[in-house]
Every structure is written in structure tokens, then in C-alpha cells.
Amino acid sequence: MSASLRPRRSVLYMPGINLRALEKAKTLATDCVIFDLEDSVAPDEKKAARAQVVSALKVGGYGRRELIIRTNGLTTPWGADDVIAAVEACADGILVPKVSSAEDIAAATRAMDDAGAPATMSLWAMIETPLAILNVKEIAQTVRLPASRLTTWILGTNDLAKETGAHLSDDRVPMLSWLSICVAAASAYDITIIDGVYNDFRNLDGFRNECIHGRSLGMDGKTLIHPTQIEPCNEIFSPDEDEVKQAREIIAAFDLPENSDKGVITLNGAMVERLHADMARRKLAVWQEIEKLSRDQVD
Numbered sequence: 001m002s003a004s005l006r007p008r009r010s011v012l013y014m015p016g017i018n019l020r021a022l023e024k025a026k027t028l029a030t031d032c033v034i035f036d037l038e039d040s041v042a043p044d045e046k047k048a049a050r051a052q053v054v055s056a057l058k059v060g061g062y063g064r065r066e067l068i069i070r071t072n073g074l075t076t077p078w079g080a081d082d083v084i085a086a087v088e089a090c091a092d093g094i095l096v097p098k099v100s101s102a103e104d105i106a107a108a109t110r111a112m113d114d115a116g117a118p119a120t121m122s123l124w125a126m127i128e129t130p131l132a133i134l135n136v137k138e139i140a141q142t143v144r145l146p147a148s149r150l151t152t153w154i155l156g157t158n159d160l161a162k163e164t165g166a167h168l169s170d171d172r173v174p175m176l177s178w179l180s181i182c183v184a185a186a187s188a189y190d191i192t193i194i195d196g197v198y199n200d201f202r203n204l205d206g207f208r209n210e211c212i213h214g215r216s217l218g219m220d221g222k223t224l225i226h227p228t229q230i231e232p233c234n235e236i237f238s239p240d241e242d243e244v245k246q247a248r249e250i251i252a253a254f255d256l257p258e259n260s261d262k263g264v265i266t267l268n269g270a271m272v273e274r275l276h277a278d279m280a281r282r283k284l285a286v287w288q289e290i291e292k293l294s295r296d297q298v299d
Helices: 019-027 043-059 079-088 102-114 130-134 136-144 157-164 173-188 204-217 227-236 241-255 274-298
Strands: 010-015 032-036 066-070 093-096 122-127 150-155 192-195 221-224 264-267 270-273
Touching: 010 019, 010 227, 019 043, 032 043, 043 066, 043 079, 066 079, 079 093, 079 102, 093 102, 093 150, 102 122, 102 136, 122 136, 130 136, 130 157, 130 173, 136 150, 136 173, 150 173, 157 173, 173 192, 173 204, 192 204, 204 221, 204 227, 221 227, 241 264, 241 274, 270 274
Parallel strands: 010 032, 010 221, 032 066, 066 093, 093 122, 122 150, 150 192, 192 221
Antiparallel strands: 264 270
């Protein structure tokens, strides 16, 4: 799990060419919206989709939702102009597809810098190729470079399945090692990691199970393809009442004067280390950010 406190539980893809979808996103309780200019847009519609997304973001009305534009690859005829447009639209970040190496991150960073992106504009990367899995540590290490913009990875499980021939089974055993390696690398370098999409949006039980599986692996959230997936996703990737209660108890126990210099205490019959207090403070801070975002979306 990343060190970021910004909620990225639900990350909804919206086709950039679909004006109705762009408007609908303003009313949905998703933490993040990805305005897609890549896979969901046909080649002859890409310029129109780009202009439409820029216009929508300039008009605004999305509240505190994090707004990300997925560009086409930088080596395509549209990629460079997509980055320029994202900067013009004042998006919170761009999502670059098919990242397979540290050089791909460097190229995307240069493109953002050349387009005049502010320092606050983040870089998200799709981890969706076999080469990306093999180079995952190298890609993660780019966050340590000066002026790094990289904050978030999104796993492209459909593309990984396509390129490897692995089955998208309910238990995800065929790609479990890849998912776990990515979570470990993201955690080591404080990168937010978002799970791939669940394709059968009508099967909410199956979707819930995959959300639970992703959270158990250490994912921070999940990418979505339909609004019906938002509510269960937000629920599963949020600390529940028991977790919040336990976090408060741990913090309170370590804040007692008699425990101020202790590395380990006993609480409710269990051994608790000071690192658990640090984890509890972060969990409580995340929960508070979620509460703020929820109130803003209701208002």
C-alpha cells in the first residue's frame, strides 16, 4: 500500500469521445476519473475526443475528484498532442500506456516538462506488458530521480492476459505472482497501485470478490468500467468501522505517558508494536480523507 493519503479507491474509465459519460462523471462518487483517449477511442475520433475532454475539464464541475487523462502512446501520431492537451486542460495528471522501462517514464516526464506542466501534475503509468513486469523494480526506482512526477501505477490485466496467454480466471492464480511483484515494488517506493478492471460489470458478486482479493494483496484501489461498480469498490477499499476503532485504540494506547518510550505494548490481550501505531495513524488519516471526499460529493 502506498504512502499517499489521497483516496484512489475507485478509478473510473470514461471514453473521451462520449460527451454524456463525461457529464455523468460529475455526479458519480468515484475518487478518480480517467478520461480515456486511447483504447476506447477509434483512430478517426481521437482528435475530436481530445478536444472534447479539454473542453469538459475547462468547464469543470468535477469537485474534488482526481482527473487523469490517459494519453495515447508517445510514439503514436497522437501521444505528444495528448500530453499538450492534458496540460492545457489543467488535468491532475496523465496516464501513459504500455510503460515497459525506466526510459519510458523518463520520456513521459520530458514530454510533460516540455509541454509546461506544473510541478503538481502527476504521472501515472500503465503496467500492462510482460517487459514491464520484468522491469518493475527499475520502473519503480524512477520515483527517486530529481523532479520525478510518477505517483501511481495501474495494472492492465487484460493486456497482460492477451500478451502472455494467461487466463483471466476467477481466482487470478495465473497472474498472482505478477500482481504480488508489482505490489511489492510499489510499496517499496511509495507508489499508489491500482488493480485492473473486472470485465463482467453485470456480475457484482464476482466484482466484489476481485476487489477483496486486490485489497488483500495490498492494492490501493481498482479501475472500473461501469458506475455500478463504484459503491462496492469504495466500500471494500475503505477502512471499516472495526478497523477505525482498532486504529484509534492503538493510537490512544501509545499516547499514554507510561507507554511513550515503549516499542511494544499489550493491548486487548495481543502484542502491539510501535510500527502498528504508525500504521494506525496512517489508516485513520486515510479514513478522514475519505470522509472529506464523501461529504464534498454529497454537497
